[in-house]
Structures are given as C-alpha cells and as structure tokens.
Amino acid sequence: MSAPVIIVGAGMAGLACARSLHRAGRSFQLFEAASALGGRVRTDITEEGFRLDRGFQVLLTAYPEVHRQINRGRLQPRAFRSGAIIRLPDGQETILRDPLRDPRAAVAALRAPIGSLTDKMRLGVFVAGLLGRDANALLSESSISTLDFLRRQGWSEEIIARFFVPFFGGVFLDRSLSGPAGFFKFVFQQFVLGRAVLPALGMQRLPEQLAEALPKQSVHLGARVETVSSGGVRLSNGQFREGSHVVLAVEGSSAHRLLPAIPAPEGWRKTTCLYFAAAHSPGKGDGYLRLNATTDPVVHNVCFPSDIAPEYAPRGSTLVSASVHGGHALDEATLLAKVRLDLAAWFGEAAMKWRHLRSYELPFALPTGPQALPAARLTEGVYVCGDHTAYPSLNAALATGRLTAEAILLQN
Ligand SMILES: Cc1cc2nc3c(=O)[nH]c(=O)nc-3n(C[C@H](O)[C@H](O)[C@H](O)COP(=O)(O)OP(=O)(O)OC[C@H]3O[C@@H](n4cnc5c(N)ncnc54)[C@H](O)[C@@H]3O)c2cc1C
Structure with a gap:
C-alpha cells in the first residue's frame, strides 16, 4: 500500500x-x-433559523463541473428568475426579463431604458453567438479587459453603465470590469445556458x-x-x-x-454582505436579483433569498441580502447606517426598520491577476x-x- x-x-x-x-x-x-x-x-444558521451564506453567491447550473460532480436534484435548487431588476440613475426600476426564456419579454426588453435599440440588437447577436461555443475555449479568448472588449464591440456607455456594470460588476465584485473578457464571455454563457440557483439549505x-x-x-x-x-x-x-x-x-x-x-x-476583490430581517418581502416574491445602476452606489445588489428559497428564513420573515463591493474604510456601524439610507431610498422608509442580522466583510473574496x-x-x-x-x-x-x-x- x-x-x-x-x-x-x-x-x-x-x-x-x-x-x-x-x-x-x-x-x-x-x-x-x-x-x-x-x-x-459556508452558510451560518442563526438561532431564529435564518440561513446566511458567508457572502452572497449563487450556483450556476450550467457549469460543466456541476454536471460532472454535483447531484443537482439533491441540492434542492431554488432558481432565481432569469433577468434582473435594475435601479436606474433616476431611482426608477426597470425589469429586464430574459427573452430567451420568455419570448413575450422580448418587446419589453427592447423598450427597457438601459441602452439604444442598436445596443440591444447587438446584445441579441452576441448572446446567440455564445450559445454553441465551447466553455473552455471562451475562457482562453481575449485577454483584454471586459470593459475594453465591450467598448470595442461598440456598445454604448449607457448600456455599459446600466446593464454590464451592475450585472457583471456584481459577479466579478468589480465595477471597473477590469478582468479578462474571456472570463466575462464564459460567465455570460453560463447565465444564458442555465439558471442561477441557491441550494434550499444554503450554499454550504x-x-x-x-x-x-x-x-x-x-x-x-x-x-x-x-x-x-x-x-x-x-x-x-x-x-x-x-x-x-x-x-x-x-x-x-x-x-x-x-x-x-x-x-x-x-490582489483580492472585496465585498461586504449585510443581512436584514424584514416582516414582508419588499420584492413581493418576484424572484429577481436587484442591481443598482445609480452613480457611485453604496449598495451594489440586493436580493431576498427567502423569496427564492423559503428555507432561508423562519416562517413569517423575509431575509434581505445587500452587497457592497470593494474596500471601504468604514467601521461596521457607519457602513450599516449608509447602507440603510441607500436601502430606504430604494425600497422606502420601511427599510429603516429592517432588523440587521449580521454583516460579513470578505476582504479575500476573489483572487485577481x-x-x-x-x-x-x-x-x-x-x-x-x-x-x-x-x-x-x-x-x-x-x-x-x-x-x-x-x-x-x-x-x-
Ligand atoms: C462572497 C463571494 C461570492 C462568490 N460568488 C460566486 C458565485 O456567485 N459563483 C461562483 O462560481 N463563484 C463565486 N465565488 C467564488 C468561489 O466561492 C470560489 O472561487 C471557490 O469557493 C474557491 O474554492 P477553493 O477551494 O479554490 O478555495 P477556498 O474555498 O478558499 O478553500 C481553501 C481552503 O484551504 C484552507 N486552508 C488555507 N490554508 C490552510 C492551511 N495552512 N492548512 C489547512 N487548510 C488551509 C482554507 O481554510 C480553505 O478552507 C464567490 C466567492 C465569494 C467569497
């Protein structure tokens, strides 16, 4: 032996x-x-029964290794609705539904105030081009930054600021989109091919x-x-x-x-995830991830995990997850106060009453370079x-x- x-x-x-x-x-x-x-x-379970993932993250069911190594059924995956709700610079929200999964959403997507018609047509062509590609081949393509790639492809600054930055900036924990374009293409393809899910009992x-x-x-x-x-x-x-x-x-x-x-x-991409308990779901169970496309936002994305997976909160409560990306020199109380104000501007005064459960500051979330x-x-x-x-x-x-x-x- x-x-x-x-x-x-x-x-x-x-x-x-x-x-x-x-x-x-x-x-x-x-x-x-x-x-x-x-x-x-990792996932922590509070005494009350909230399941708090140590930082907001999702599993993409299309990942090739998930197919190879994970029994998806036994995870009891709870899927986010495809698409996202985007908070625009004027504070209004727009729903971006995925036209591939819901063809009726195509017209609404074309009208959504996130970029020009040309931007959206270009997006459609780009997504169609990703579909049949080998995932590993995408990863090894284009070493230029994602932002440079988007600009070279001709997308307007408006769609970059209102869609690409809030969405992929959230995935990469980097609103400058400085990471390689090949990885961006891979991640985009994975979102298109599969679903973003939470295991019913937490990411752990x-x-x-x-x-x-x-x-x-x-x-x-x-x-x-x-x-x-x-x-x-x-x-x-x-x-x-x-x-x-x-x-x-x-x-x-x-x-x-x-x-x-x-x-x-x-270096490392940093993020801080703040969890709150709310009495009612501010999202009314719509199942979307919410992205912030306002200028220099405090909170970058918000979701209500218990709307996706009811197991994430005790009965009668809603779990709110708010993520702040990047480093900050704020102590926990100051950050919490700023986050609350931003959430109140987004979801109304009720957000001031949401009970803070825990914050996870993760200075070593994703390696860079x-x-x-x-x-x-x-x-x-x-x-x-x-x-x-x-x-x-x-x-x-x-x-x-x-x-x-x-x-x-x-x-x-
Ligand atoms: C907030 C956040 C959000 C994320 N979102 C996503 C997402 O949505 N989708 C996605 O695909 N990925 C996401 N990721 C990235 C993903 O979680 C990581 O890429 C992956 O978990 C890395 O796994 P790993 O095994 O390489 O490293 P790690 O998970 O870091 O494992 C390394 C292990 O080594 C142990 N260790 C270190 N030193 C020693 C030692 N000397 N002796 C013994 N043990 C040691 C550590 O304790 C640790 O358990 C996210 C990560 C974070 C933090």
Whole structure:
C-alpha cells in the first residue's frame, strides 16, 4: 500500500480532489485549518433559523463541473428568475426579463431604458453567438479587459453603465470590469445556458455534498498545515504526515506562504454582505436579483433569498441580502447606517426598520491577476489547485481539484 495522498484545504477544490481520488479507490488524508469544510462556501444558521451564506453567491447550473460532480436534484435548487431588476440613475426600476426564456419579454426588453435599440440588437447577436461555443475555449479568448472588449464591440456607455456594470460588476465584485473578457464571455454563457440557483439549505450544501461519501477518518478539521515538502506535511501541532503526493488546495495567498514558488494573487476583490430581517418581502416574491445602476452606489445588489428559497428564513420573515463591493474604510456601524439610507431610498422608509442580522466583510473574496500557474504538478510530488490557478469561480475550483486527482491517478 502506498502512502495516502495528502490534500491541504477543504474548499471546493480540495473536496473535488478528495472525491475523485476516493472514487478511484485511492487513499487520501485531507487537512483543513478551519473548524468546518467549504472554504469560501459556508452558510451560518442563526438561532431564529435564518440561513446566511458567508457572502452572497449563487450556483450556476450550467457549469460543466456541476454536471460532472454535483447531484443537482439533491441540492434542492431554488432558481432565481432569469433577468434582473435594475435601479436606474433616476431611482426608477426597470425589469429586464430574459427573452430567451420568455419570448413575450422580448418587446419589453427592447423598450427597457438601459441602452439604444442598436445596443440591444447587438446584445441579441452576441448572446446567440455564445450559445454553441465551447466553455473552455471562451475562457482562453481575449485577454483584454471586459470593459475594453465591450467598448470595442461598440456598445454604448449607457448600456455599459446600466446593464454590464451592475450585472457583471456584481459577479466579478468589480465595477471597473477590469478582468479578462474571456472570463466575462464564459460567465455570460453560463447565465444564458442555465439558471442561477441557491441550494434550499444554503450554499454550504455544495461542499457538504462533495464530502458526503468521503471516509470520516480521512478528513481532519482544525488541522492547519505549517510546512510542505514532497514527502508530506507538518501540522501546526508538530506532527509530520507522510504522503505519496501533496496537493495544495488552499487559496492563493496561503499557497504562496506555504510554497513561495507559487505566485501570490495580484490582489483580492472585496465585498461586504449585510443581512436584514424584514416582516414582508419588499420584492413581493418576484424572484429577481436587484442591481443598482445609480452613480457611485453604496449598495451594489440586493436580493431576498427567502423569496427564492423559503428555507432561508423562519416562517413569517423575509431575509434581505445587500452587497457592497470593494474596500471601504468604514467601521461596521457607519457602513450599516449608509447602507440603510441607500436601502430606504430604494425600497422606502420601511427599510429603516429592517432588523440587521449580521454583516460579513470578505476582504479575500476573489483572487485577481493573471493566473500564472495552471493547476498542475509544481515540483516532484507536489500539486496545486484551486480557483487561483484558473479563474475565480466555483467551476474552476471543482475543475482544478478533479484534474489534479486525475493527474495523480495517472501516475499509479
Ligand atoms: C462572497 C463571494 C461570492 C462568490 N460568488 C460566486 C458565485 O456567485 N459563483 C461562483 O462560481 N463563484 C463565486 N465565488 C467564488 C468561489 O466561492 C470560489 O472561487 C471557490 O469557493 C474557491 O474554492 P477553493 O477551494 O479554490 O478555495 P477556498 O474555498 O478558499 O478553500 C481553501 C481552503 O484551504 C484552507 N486552508 C488555507 N490554508 C490552510 C492551511 N495552512 N492548512 C489547512 N487548510 C488551509 C482554507 O481554510 C480553505 O478552507 C464567490 C466567492 C465569494 C467569497
């Protein structure tokens, strides 16, 4: 019997790697520093029964790795309505329905005050062009920034400001749209091909599902790895654990600390998610994500997760999620006061009475910068995977974890 594969980090990448190894009958030992698995995909349950994802995020059902690795039915996915409600610079809202799913919405979409008719025709042609494309091919296309790409394609500043910035700025946590256009095309395609969903019991059901079949004795929580070598890892309690291979499935900054040969991310996209409890649903159950296209908004997007998945709130309450992107130098109370004012301007005075439940400030939400290091063997016996080796997405974490396991299995 060869020594087990050592996996460091039980986020989506580490769990995907563990699952693939386990399915192939290969033994592994997984060490996770935190007290629970999931990495950046965690859900807290309050005493009252609100389910609070640690930062607003959604699963796109079209992701190729979701089809490969996730049992979607068992997640009990609750889908957002396709499209979005956009708060325009004058404070009015417009509903942007998806004409592909609701052909009757095409006329309304053409009339929506988010850009010229030419912009919308161009959007239709662009979306049609994405449909038959290979997702991986899209990812490796156009290294220019998304904003430059949109401008070069001829879209007006109006549709950029009223649609692309609020929508994709929310996905990328970056309203400057400075990330690569290839990733933008991939994400756009995934939104068109599938649905944005929340698992009924919270996003953490994703890592939990990956971990379900893993042998309990192979998963160690609260186990921080301090040093890494090709023969194994040393834990913070001083123990050395031998491995045939070591897989670093930690986020980019930790990977760089453990092995300086791994480039650190250039930076991190930041976000803060504030949760409130409301007595009534301000969205009246319409199921749309709400995007803010006003100039320099405080709150970038809002949704009512319990309208999508009633399991997110105790009966009789509505959960409100408001996201603020980017860094801010505000203390929690000041940020909360600013957010409340913005929400009151958007949803009326009732928003001042929404009960603040919790805020999650996430300075390390998405890594930025060119991914200099494809998921692969780093040195003899040491592998690296995770979103920082590809692009910032659940699909990347799942894919790189699986591919790393397959590379190891090929050697045996
Ligand atoms: C707020 C937010 C919103 C997002 N929205 C979306 C979205 O809508 N759609 C989408 O596709 N993606 C989204 N993402 C991105 C997605 O969540 C990540 O790309 C993915 O979860 C990264 O997984 P990972 O396994 O690569 O890294 P991580 O989840 O960061 O896992 C790394 C793990 O390594 C552990 N670790 C670190 N150092 C050590 C050590 N020394 N010893 C042991 N363990 C260690 C950490 O504790 C962690 O559990 C979002 C992320 C955030 C934060």
